[in-house]
Amino acid sequence: MAVFTEVGFDAAASLADHLGIGPLTELKGIASGIENTNYFADTAKGRYVLTLFERLTAEQLPFYLHLMKHLAVKGIPVPEPQADASGEILHALCGKPASVVNRLVGGHQLAPDVIHCEQVGMMLARMHLAGGDYPRHQPNLRGLDWWTETVPVVLPHLTPEQAELISSELAFQQHLAGTPAYASLPRGPVHADLFRDNVMFDGHRLTGFFDFYFAGIDTFLFDIAVCLNDWCIDLDTGRMETERAAAFVAAYHRERELSGSERRLMPALLRAGALRFWISRLWDFHLPRDASMLKPHDPTHFERVLRQRIDDPWHPGLTT
Numbered sequence: 164m165a166v167f168t169e170v171g172f173d174a175a176a177s178l179a180d181h182l183g184i185g186p187l188t189e190l191k192g193i194a195s196g197i198e199n200t201n202y203f204a205d206t207a208k209g210r211y212v213l214t215l216f217e218r219l220t221a222e223q224l225p226f227y228l229h230l231m232k233h234l235a236v237k238g239i240p241v242p243e244p245q246a247d248a249s250g251e252i253l254h255a256l257c258g259k260p261a262s263v264v265n266r267l268v269g270g271h272q273l274a275p276d277v278i279h280c281e282q283v284g285m286m287l288a289r290m291h292l293a294g295g296d297y298p299r300h301q302p303n304l305r306g307l308d309w310w311t312e313t314v315p316v317v318l319p320h321l322t323p324e325q326a327e328l329i330s331s332e333l334a335f336q337q338h339l340a341g342t343p344a345y346a347s348l349p350r351g352p353v354h355a356d357l358f359r360d361n362v363m364f365d366g367h368r369l370t371g372f373f374d375f376y377f378a379g380i381d382t383f384l385f386d387i388a389v390c391l392n393d394w395c396i397d398l399d400t401g402r403m404e405t406e407r408a409a410a411f412v413a414a415y416h417r418e419r420e421l422s423g424s425e426r427r428l429m430p431a432l433l434r435a436g437a438l439r440f441w442i443s444r445l446w447d448f449h450l451p452r453d454a455s456m457l458k459p460h461d462p463t464h465f466e467r468v469l470r471q472r473i474d475d476p477w478h479p480g481l482t483t
Protein backbone atom coordinates (compact mmCIF):
# COMPACT_ATOMS: atom_id res chain seq x y z
CA MET A 164 0.00 0.00 0.00
CA ALA A 165 1.05 3.56 -0.48
CA VAL A 166 -1.14 5.48 1.92
CA PHE A 167 1.30 6.32 4.68
CA THR A 168 -0.83 9.26 5.87
CA GLU A 169 -4.62 8.90 5.97
CA VAL A 170 -6.35 11.91 4.43
CA GLY A 171 -9.97 12.54 5.40
CA PHE A 172 -12.53 13.44 2.72
CA ASP A 173 -13.22 16.84 4.29
CA ALA A 174 -9.54 17.82 4.38
CA ALA A 175 -9.08 16.86 0.71
CA ALA A 176 -12.35 18.61 -0.21
CA SER A 177 -11.24 21.85 1.37
CA LEU A 178 -7.93 21.72 -0.54
CA ALA A 179 -9.86 21.11 -3.78
CA ASP A 180 -12.05 24.15 -3.03
CA HIS A 181 -8.97 26.24 -2.21
CA LEU A 182 -7.56 25.33 -5.65
CA GLY A 183 -10.82 26.14 -7.42
CA ILE A 184 -11.28 22.59 -8.69
CA GLY A 185 -14.00 21.51 -6.25
CA PRO A 186 -16.32 20.18 -5.16
CA LEU A 187 -14.62 16.85 -4.45
CA THR A 188 -16.79 13.90 -5.44
CA GLU A 189 -14.54 10.90 -4.74
CA LEU A 190 -11.27 10.21 -2.90
CA LYS A 191 -9.54 6.84 -3.19
CA GLY A 192 -6.12 5.75 -1.88
CA ILE A 193 -3.69 4.39 -4.50
CA ALA A 194 -2.23 1.05 -3.51
CA SER A 195 0.98 1.13 -5.58
CA GLY A 196 3.99 3.37 -5.07
CA ILE A 197 6.65 3.26 -2.41
CA GLU A 198 7.64 6.85 -1.65
CA ASN A 199 4.60 9.04 -1.16
CA THR A 200 0.97 8.94 -0.10
CA ASN A 201 -1.16 9.10 -3.25
CA TYR A 202 -4.92 9.43 -3.71
CA PHE A 203 -7.05 9.57 -6.84
CA ALA A 204 -9.29 12.61 -6.34
CA ASP A 205 -12.28 13.22 -8.64
CA THR A 206 -14.00 16.57 -8.60
CA ALA A 207 -16.69 18.31 -10.59
CA LYS A 208 -13.89 19.86 -12.67
CA GLY A 209 -11.86 16.73 -13.52
CA ARG A 210 -9.71 13.83 -12.33
CA TYR A 211 -6.65 14.52 -10.17
CA VAL A 212 -3.96 12.86 -8.06
CA LEU A 213 -3.35 14.17 -4.55
CA THR A 214 0.15 13.47 -3.23
CA LEU A 215 1.47 13.94 0.29
CA PHE A 216 5.26 13.92 0.25
CA GLU A 217 6.72 11.63 2.89
CA ARG A 218 10.43 11.94 2.09
CA LEU A 219 11.04 15.12 0.11
CA THR A 220 11.27 18.45 1.85
CA ALA A 221 9.56 21.76 1.14
CA GLU A 222 13.01 23.03 0.04
CA GLN A 223 13.47 20.29 -2.60
CA LEU A 224 9.90 20.14 -3.92
CA PRO A 225 9.61 23.47 -5.83
CA PHE A 226 12.26 22.26 -8.33
CA TYR A 227 10.17 19.17 -9.23
CA LEU A 228 6.75 20.81 -9.20
CA HIS A 229 7.77 23.87 -11.19
CA LEU A 230 9.58 21.62 -13.68
CA MET A 231 6.36 19.65 -14.22
CA LYS A 232 4.45 22.91 -14.66
CA HIS A 233 7.08 24.26 -17.08
CA LEU A 234 6.97 21.08 -19.19
CA ALA A 235 3.18 20.83 -19.14
CA VAL A 236 2.82 24.43 -20.30
CA LYS A 237 5.15 23.57 -23.20
CA GLY A 238 2.94 20.68 -24.27
CA ILE A 239 4.92 17.76 -22.81
CA PRO A 240 2.39 15.26 -21.40
CA VAL A 241 3.25 15.39 -17.70
CA PRO A 242 0.95 15.93 -14.72
CA GLU A 243 0.36 19.65 -14.19
CA PRO A 244 0.43 20.89 -10.58
CA GLN A 245 -2.70 22.85 -9.72
CA ALA A 246 -2.17 26.35 -8.34
CA ASP A 247 -4.22 28.29 -5.81
CA ALA A 248 -5.42 31.84 -6.42
CA SER A 249 -1.99 33.23 -5.51
CA GLY A 250 -0.21 30.91 -7.99
CA GLU A 251 1.24 28.62 -5.29
CA ILE A 252 1.59 24.96 -6.40
CA LEU A 253 3.14 23.51 -3.23
CA HIS A 254 0.43 23.04 -0.61
CA ALA A 255 0.20 21.47 2.85
CA LEU A 256 -2.18 18.80 4.13
CA CYS A 257 -2.14 16.77 7.35
CA GLY A 258 1.14 18.46 8.26
CA LYS A 259 2.89 17.26 5.08
CA PRO A 260 3.85 19.08 1.88
CA ALA A 261 1.25 18.22 -0.77
CA SER A 262 0.42 18.67 -4.44
CA VAL A 263 -2.58 18.10 -6.67
CA VAL A 264 -1.87 17.22 -10.30
CA ASN A 265 -4.12 16.17 -13.16
CA ARG A 266 -4.60 12.43 -13.58
CA LEU A 267 -3.07 10.93 -16.73
CA VAL A 268 -5.19 8.51 -18.73
CA GLY A 269 -3.97 5.04 -19.63
CA GLY A 270 -1.84 2.44 -17.89
CA HIS A 271 1.68 1.08 -17.76
CA GLN A 272 3.21 -0.82 -20.67
CA LEU A 273 5.26 -3.38 -18.80
CA ALA A 274 6.15 -5.47 -21.87
CA PRO A 275 7.18 -2.78 -24.34
CA ASP A 276 7.61 -3.34 -28.05
CA VAL A 277 9.60 -1.29 -30.58
CA ILE A 278 6.71 1.13 -31.05
CA HIS A 279 6.58 1.95 -27.33
CA CYS A 280 10.35 2.44 -27.13
CA GLU A 281 10.23 4.80 -30.12
CA GLN A 282 7.58 6.91 -28.45
CA VAL A 283 9.44 7.13 -25.16
CA GLY A 284 12.66 8.06 -27.02
CA MET A 285 10.87 10.73 -29.04
CA MET A 286 9.09 12.24 -26.03
CA LEU A 287 12.25 12.14 -23.89
CA ALA A 288 14.06 14.23 -26.52
CA ARG A 289 11.15 16.70 -26.66
CA MET A 290 11.20 16.90 -22.89
CA HIS A 291 14.94 17.65 -22.87
CA LEU A 292 14.43 20.40 -25.44
CA ALA A 293 11.45 21.84 -23.56
CA GLY A 294 13.47 21.94 -20.33
CA GLY A 295 16.24 23.97 -22.01
CA ASP A 296 15.02 27.29 -20.56
CA TYR A 297 13.91 25.98 -17.17
CA PRO A 298 15.41 28.53 -14.76
CA ARG A 299 15.68 26.56 -11.50
CA HIS A 300 18.72 24.50 -10.53
CA GLN A 301 18.92 21.41 -8.36
CA PRO A 302 21.52 18.73 -8.98
CA ASN A 303 20.56 15.09 -9.47
CA LEU A 304 20.47 14.16 -5.77
CA ARG A 305 21.15 10.53 -6.75
CA GLY A 306 24.26 11.46 -8.73
CA LEU A 307 27.98 10.80 -8.33
CA ASP A 308 28.30 12.52 -4.94
CA TRP A 309 25.54 10.32 -3.53
CA TRP A 310 27.08 7.17 -5.06
CA THR A 311 30.43 8.10 -3.50
CA GLU A 312 28.96 8.52 -0.03
CA THR A 313 26.62 5.49 -0.27
CA VAL A 314 28.95 2.80 -1.65
CA PRO A 315 30.96 2.60 1.64
CA VAL A 316 27.66 2.22 3.51
CA VAL A 317 26.50 -0.78 1.47
CA LEU A 318 29.94 -2.42 1.06
CA PRO A 319 29.75 -4.47 4.31
CA HIS A 320 26.66 -6.22 2.91
CA LEU A 321 28.36 -7.41 -0.28
CA THR A 322 30.37 -10.49 -1.26
CA PRO A 323 34.05 -9.87 -2.13
CA GLU A 324 33.21 -10.15 -5.87
CA GLN A 325 30.36 -7.66 -5.58
CA ALA A 326 32.50 -5.31 -3.48
CA GLU A 327 35.24 -5.42 -6.10
CA LEU A 328 32.77 -4.71 -8.91
CA ILE A 329 31.01 -1.82 -7.21
CA SER A 330 34.28 -0.21 -6.07
CA SER A 331 35.98 -0.48 -9.45
CA GLU A 332 32.88 0.82 -11.24
CA LEU A 333 32.63 3.77 -8.87
CA ALA A 334 36.30 4.56 -9.53
CA PHE A 335 35.65 4.32 -13.29
CA GLN A 336 32.73 6.76 -13.05
CA GLN A 337 34.68 9.16 -10.79
CA HIS A 338 37.48 9.22 -13.37
CA LEU A 339 35.02 9.69 -16.24
CA ALA A 340 33.39 12.67 -14.49
CA GLY A 341 36.73 14.50 -14.59
CA THR A 342 37.31 14.10 -18.34
CA PRO A 343 36.77 16.86 -20.96
CA ALA A 344 34.51 14.53 -22.97
CA TYR A 345 32.18 14.17 -19.99
CA ALA A 346 32.26 17.92 -19.32
CA SER A 347 31.17 18.51 -22.92
CA LEU A 348 27.98 16.46 -22.59
CA PRO A 349 24.80 18.54 -23.01
CA ARG A 350 22.85 18.84 -19.80
CA GLY A 351 19.66 20.23 -18.31
CA PRO A 352 16.66 19.01 -16.33
CA VAL A 353 16.35 15.22 -16.58
CA HIS A 354 13.75 12.81 -15.20
CA ALA A 355 16.43 10.31 -14.08
CA ASP A 356 13.95 7.51 -13.21
CA LEU A 357 11.89 7.03 -16.36
CA PHE A 358 11.24 3.31 -15.95
CA ARG A 359 8.32 1.42 -17.48
CA ASP A 360 6.19 2.14 -14.41
CA ASN A 361 6.64 5.90 -14.71
CA VAL A 362 5.16 6.22 -18.20
CA MET A 363 1.51 5.92 -19.23
CA PHE A 364 0.24 4.50 -22.50
CA ASP A 365 -3.26 4.29 -23.89
CA GLY A 366 -2.81 1.39 -26.31
CA HIS A 367 0.16 2.44 -28.44
CA ARG A 368 -0.25 6.13 -27.62
CA LEU A 369 2.05 7.61 -24.99
CA THR A 370 -0.13 9.64 -22.64
CA GLY A 371 2.42 10.84 -20.12
CA PHE A 372 5.58 10.76 -18.06
CA PHE A 373 5.16 11.08 -14.31
CA ASP A 374 6.94 10.69 -10.94
CA PHE A 375 9.50 13.48 -11.35
CA TYR A 376 10.76 13.22 -7.78
CA PHE A 377 14.25 12.03 -8.73
CA ALA A 378 14.63 14.73 -11.41
CA GLY A 379 17.60 17.07 -11.38
CA ILE A 380 20.14 18.81 -13.56
CA ASP A 381 22.33 16.17 -15.15
CA THR A 382 23.49 15.03 -18.58
CA PHE A 383 20.78 14.16 -21.08
CA LEU A 384 22.80 11.04 -21.84
CA PHE A 385 22.32 9.81 -18.28
CA ASP A 386 18.53 10.08 -18.76
CA ILE A 387 18.76 8.16 -22.05
CA ALA A 388 20.90 5.48 -20.40
CA VAL A 389 18.45 5.01 -17.51
CA CYS A 390 15.66 4.49 -20.05
CA LEU A 391 17.63 2.09 -22.25
CA ASN A 392 18.56 0.02 -19.20
CA ASP A 393 14.89 -0.50 -18.43
CA TRP A 394 12.84 -0.15 -21.63
CA CYS A 395 15.20 -1.96 -23.96
CA ILE A 396 16.61 -4.91 -22.03
CA ASP A 397 15.62 -8.48 -21.42
CA LEU A 398 14.57 -8.24 -17.76
CA ASP A 399 15.67 -11.83 -17.05
CA THR A 400 19.25 -11.55 -18.30
CA GLY A 401 19.86 -7.78 -18.39
CA ARG A 402 20.94 -8.11 -22.04
CA MET A 403 20.29 -5.15 -24.33
CA GLU A 404 17.58 -5.89 -26.89
CA THR A 405 19.25 -4.22 -29.83
CA GLU A 406 16.17 -3.70 -32.00
CA ARG A 407 14.31 -1.85 -29.25
CA ALA A 408 17.43 0.08 -28.20
CA ALA A 409 18.25 1.18 -31.75
CA ALA A 410 14.63 2.27 -32.28
CA PHE A 411 14.64 4.24 -29.02
CA VAL A 412 17.86 6.09 -29.85
CA ALA A 413 16.91 6.74 -33.49
CA ALA A 414 13.56 8.24 -32.38
CA TYR A 415 15.36 10.41 -29.80
CA HIS A 416 17.96 11.50 -32.36
CA ARG A 417 15.28 12.59 -34.85
CA GLU A 418 14.03 15.12 -32.29
CA ARG A 419 17.34 16.12 -30.70
CA GLU A 420 20.55 15.19 -32.49
CA LEU A 421 23.02 13.35 -30.28
CA SER A 422 26.47 14.97 -30.17
CA GLY A 423 29.68 13.08 -30.94
CA SER A 424 30.54 12.88 -27.22
CA GLU A 425 27.09 11.54 -26.44
CA ARG A 426 27.50 8.77 -28.99
CA ARG A 427 31.01 7.91 -27.81
CA LEU A 428 30.12 7.94 -24.11
CA MET A 429 26.93 5.92 -24.43
CA PRO A 430 28.54 2.65 -23.18
CA ALA A 431 30.06 4.44 -20.16
CA LEU A 432 26.79 6.18 -19.25
CA LEU A 433 24.87 2.92 -19.60
CA ARG A 434 27.22 1.62 -16.92
CA ALA A 435 26.54 4.73 -14.81
CA GLY A 436 22.78 4.21 -15.11
CA ALA A 437 23.11 0.60 -13.95
CA LEU A 438 25.44 1.53 -11.08
CA ARG A 439 23.05 4.24 -9.84
CA PHE A 440 20.14 1.82 -9.43
CA TRP A 441 22.30 -1.01 -8.08
CA ILE A 442 23.46 1.34 -5.31
CA SER A 443 19.98 2.71 -4.52
CA ARG A 444 18.45 -0.75 -4.47
CA LEU A 445 21.23 -2.04 -2.19
CA TRP A 446 20.69 0.93 0.08
CA ASP A 447 16.91 0.41 0.19
CA PHE A 448 17.33 -3.34 0.69
CA HIS A 449 19.95 -3.33 3.45
CA LEU A 450 19.10 -0.03 5.16
CA PRO A 451 15.31 0.30 4.87
CA ARG A 452 13.76 3.56 6.06
CA ASP A 453 10.82 3.07 8.45
CA ALA A 454 7.68 2.18 6.52
CA SER A 455 8.66 3.78 3.24
CA MET A 456 10.21 0.76 1.54
CA LEU A 457 7.60 -1.90 1.97
CA LYS A 458 8.77 -4.06 -0.88
CA PRO A 459 12.32 -3.18 -1.88
CA HIS A 460 13.30 -3.86 -5.48
CA ASP A 461 15.78 -6.66 -6.17
CA PRO A 462 19.34 -5.21 -6.18
CA THR A 463 20.85 -8.19 -8.01
CA HIS A 464 18.92 -7.19 -11.13
CA PHE A 465 21.08 -4.10 -11.56
CA GLU A 466 24.25 -6.00 -10.66
CA ARG A 467 23.42 -8.22 -13.65
CA VAL A 468 22.66 -5.23 -15.85
CA LEU A 469 25.97 -3.59 -14.88
CA ARG A 470 27.95 -6.75 -15.65
CA GLN A 471 26.21 -6.95 -19.04
CA ARG A 472 26.99 -3.29 -19.88
CA ILE A 473 30.67 -3.88 -19.00
CA ASP A 474 31.07 -7.24 -20.73
CA ASP A 475 28.99 -6.42 -23.81
CA PRO A 476 29.06 -2.63 -24.37
CA TRP A 477 26.24 -1.26 -26.51
CA HIS A 478 26.93 1.53 -29.01
CA PRO A 479 24.23 3.44 -30.88
CA GLY A 480 24.73 2.63 -34.56
CA LEU A 481 23.63 6.05 -35.80
CA THR A 482 24.63 6.91 -39.31
CA THR A 483 23.80 10.65 -39.42
Ligand SMILES: Nc1ncnc2c1ncn2[C@@H]1O[C@H](COP(=O)(O)OP(=O)(O)O)[C@@H](O)[C@H]1O
Nearest residue numbers: 193195196197198199212242265266267373374
Ligand atom coordinates in the same frame (compact mmCIF):
# COMPACT_ATOMS: atom_id res chain seq x y z
N1 LIG B 1 -0.59 11.87 -12.47
C1 LIG B 1 -0.96 10.60 -12.41
N2 LIG B 1 -1.90 10.13 -13.26
C2 LIG B 1 -2.33 8.86 -13.21
N3 LIG B 1 -1.87 7.97 -12.31
C3 LIG B 1 -0.94 8.37 -11.44
C4 LIG B 1 -0.42 9.70 -11.44
N4 LIG B 1 0.49 9.80 -10.45
C5 LIG B 1 0.54 8.60 -9.85
N5 LIG B 1 -0.32 7.74 -10.44
C6 LIG B 1 -0.58 6.34 -10.05
O1 LIG B 1 -0.11 6.15 -8.74
C7 LIG B 1 0.87 5.11 -8.69
C8 LIG B 1 1.93 5.45 -7.66
O2 LIG B 1 2.59 6.63 -8.05
P1 LIG B 1 4.17 6.79 -7.88
O3 LIG B 1 4.52 8.17 -8.31
O4 LIG B 1 4.89 5.65 -8.55
O5 LIG B 1 4.29 6.66 -6.31
P2 LIG B 1 5.61 6.73 -5.44
O6 LIG B 1 6.23 8.07 -5.73
O7 LIG B 1 5.09 6.58 -4.06
O8 LIG B 1 6.51 5.59 -5.88
C9 LIG B 1 1.38 5.00 -10.10
O9 LIG B 1 1.84 3.72 -10.42
C10 LIG B 1 0.16 5.37 -10.93
O10 LIG B 1 -0.65 4.24 -11.14
Ligand SMILES: N[C@@H](CCOP(=O)(O)O)C(=O)O
Nearest residue numbers: 197198356358374440444460
Ligand atom coordinates in the same frame (compact mmCIF):
# COMPACT_ATOMS: atom_id res chain seq x y z
N1 LIG C 1 12.82 2.99 -10.43
C1 LIG C 1 13.60 2.70 -9.26
C2 LIG C 1 12.88 2.94 -7.97
C3 LIG C 1 12.17 4.26 -7.86
O1 LIG C 1 10.88 4.04 -7.39
P1 LIG C 1 9.59 4.75 -8.01
O2 LIG C 1 8.44 3.81 -7.75
O3 LIG C 1 9.47 6.04 -7.24
O4 LIG C 1 9.82 4.97 -9.48
C4 LIG C 1 14.08 1.22 -9.29
O5 LIG C 1 13.50 0.46 -10.06
O6 LIG C 1 14.99 0.88 -8.54
